[in-house]
Amino acid sequence: MARTPSTMLALGTRAPEFLLPDTVSGNARSFADLKGNRGTIVMFICNHCPFVKHVNPELVRLGHTYIPKGIGLIAISSNDVENYPEDHPDKMRETARREGYPFPYLYDATQQTALDYQAACTPDFYLFDSEDLLVYRGQLDSSRPGNSIPVSGEDLRTAVDDLLEGRPLSEDQKPSIGCNIKWKPVS
Structure with a gap:
């Protein structure tokens, strides 16, 4: 099991826009469509x-807790589905339904969105404020x-709660650790 850390995109970075298919609904969705108020x-x-x-x-609990509070x-x-077929969009749809994801599960076939976010691992988490500026990136918790x-979601939950309450967010943020993104071979 690889242990790859987050790259820790710079705080204050504007959320990169994307247009990706939602594997459950089949509709193309953008950051602007899905962001919370x-x-x-x-x-x-x-x-x-x-990982x-x-x-x-906990991801499902996060959705049920924060979507009603205005957090998208x-x-x-x-991931490269040629070499990792278990991550194919059809399997993503099955996973989303089985787990009961209350959020969309999008497929980044070109891997450009991962590059734009400087995503390095799964899971990798980014929290943007109401102005779409990055205020937290890193681990869900220490589990x-x-x-x-x-598993408690403590680090990400603290960041979201601070954002919602208007408290300053700590800049002492720990990288997530997980499997590396499965990049397509360079041709």
Whole structure:
């Protein structure tokens, strides 16, 4: 199991726009379509990564907690499906339905969106404020498969709660750790 850290995109970065297919509805969706009026969480995830499987229930809880509070949640998979067929959009749709994702699960076939966000691993988390500026990037919490720390979402939840309450967000942010994005071979 690879342990790749986030690249930690610079705070204050404007959310890169995208137009990607939602694997559940089949509709093309953009950041502008899906953002929340109070902030937006963009998550790079995939189907097969043990780090993502470990946190999937918390991702669903995050959606149920924060979507009603005006926070948009967007999940994106950018993995190469030629070499990792378990991450194919058809399988993404199955995963979204099985897990009960209350947010769209988008497929980044060209991997350009992952490049624009400087995503490095799954899961990788980005929180943007109501002006679409990056205020948090990094780990969900300190839990990892096999480390016996319960999944709580503590780091990301604290950031979202601070954003919603108008408190300054700590700049002491820890990178997420997970499987590397499965990049397509360079031809």
